[in-house]
Amino acid sequence: MGEANAILVSVLVMSYNAEAYIIDLLESILHQQYAELELIIADDNSRDRTIEKIKHWLLMNGGRFERTRLLTSNRNNGTVRNINNGLNYCKGKFIKIIAADDILVPNCISDSVQVCLDHNWEMAIGKAEWVQDDGKSPALHHENKRAEDAFYKMSARQQYAELLKRNDLICTPAAFYKMSFLKKYQGFDEAYTLIEDYPFWLKITANGDHINHFDHVVVKYRQSTTSATNPEKAVQIYNARITKDSKKIFYRQRMWGLLKNGQIKIVVRNIRKYFMRDLVIMLGNSSKNKLCYALTRFE
Numbered sequence: 001m002g003e004a005n006a007i008l009v010s011v012l013v014m015s016y017n018a019e020a021y022i023i024d025l026l027e028s029i030l031h032q033q034y035a036e037l038e039l040i041i042a043d044d045n046s047r048d049r050t051i052e053k054i055k056h057w058l059l060m061n062g063g064r065f066e067r068t069r070l071l072t073s074n075r076n077n078g079t080v081r082n083i084n085n086g087l088n089y090c091k092g093k094f095i096k097i098i099a100a101d102d103i104l105v106p107n108c109i110s111d112s113v114q115v116c117l118d119h120n121w122e123m124a125i126g127k128a129e130w131v132q133d134d135g136k137s138p139a140l141h142h143e144n145k146r147a148e149d150a151f152y153k154m155s156a157r158q159q160y161a162e163l164l165k166r167n168d169l170i171c172t173p174a175a176f177y178k179m180s181f182l183k184k185y186q187g188f189d190e191a192y193t194l195i196e197d198y199p200f201w202l203k204i205t206a207n208g209d210h211i212n213h214f215d216h217v218v219v220k221y222r223q224s225t226t227s228a229t230n231p232e233k234a235v236q237i238y239n240a241r242i243t244k245d246s247k248k249i250f251y252r253q254r255m256w257g258l259l260k261n262g263q264i265k266i267v268v269r270n271i272r273k274y275f276m277r278d279l280v281i282m283l284g285n286s287s288k289n290k291l292c293y294a295l296t297r298f299e
Contacts, residue, residue, distance in 0.1 A: 009093070014097065030064055037092075041069070103219065103222070126218035188200055192245045238281060
């Protein structure tokens with residue numbers, strides 16, 4: 001571990017209106033077993049007390065890190081641009097990207113670095129523990145372990161074919177990268193606003209890069225219920241921005257590959273799904289609207 005501890009690792013935090021959770025995450029980074037860390041926080045125009053809390057925490061704890069940087073924005077650019085902006089300031093050989101509402105377990109960085117060094121991997125996916133809003137209580141989560149195990153044993157080409165069909169096998173919060181690997185792909189695709197991971201997995205596997213996995217829990221993934229406190233979001237049937245990204249991924253990166261592989265039923269199902277979702281959003285996207293609610297049954 002001595003050799004591993006001498007390598008600088010960047011921890012890139014993505015924050016947006018995360019005042020309820022940001023300190024939990026920062027404390028989990030502070031108490032990492034790994035020594036050589038820099039902390040880069042990219043905030044996407046938070047409107048709550050997130051920035052205030054970060055500044056105070058950095059004042060008290062910033063000395064633990066080789067370097068810290070808080071990046072702010074005067075507009076909300078979305079997840080993808082926020083990450084790419086943060087990447088420009090990271091100087092580590094490896095990088096851990098984490099959302100402000102998740103939590104790193106104490107051995108996250110040390111285990112991730114070691115497994116990449118041991119296997120000469122450029123990226124790796126660990127495991128996540130699903131927790132409730134309090135960050136401690138276990139959350140219900142259906143894990144298809146057999147399908148996940150089979151996926152990681154596939155070749156990159158086979159992984160690509162599987163990813164064309166589904167996107168429920170990779171736990172992105174548990175991902176860890178070599179900085180040179182992300183630079184090779186010029187970061188994440190800014191054709192999308194909120195979804196950075198799925199297009200990236202499709203891109204790298206199509207290019208022949210295998211998605212590696214190691215069997216260590218490295219993060220606590222918070223299953224947030226905060227949307228219940230926002231009346232406007234609570235009645236929305238679909239997140240319009242995510243739907244737009246998801247639809248774009250289908251038409252730009254999935255449809256032709258699926259057709260080439262003879263997956264006609266999946267293509268038809270997705271075309272119908274996005275047509276119906278666009279219609280629901282156009283009609284108001286409200287669960288209180290009986291027509292909108294009825295249309296969801298035709299997905």
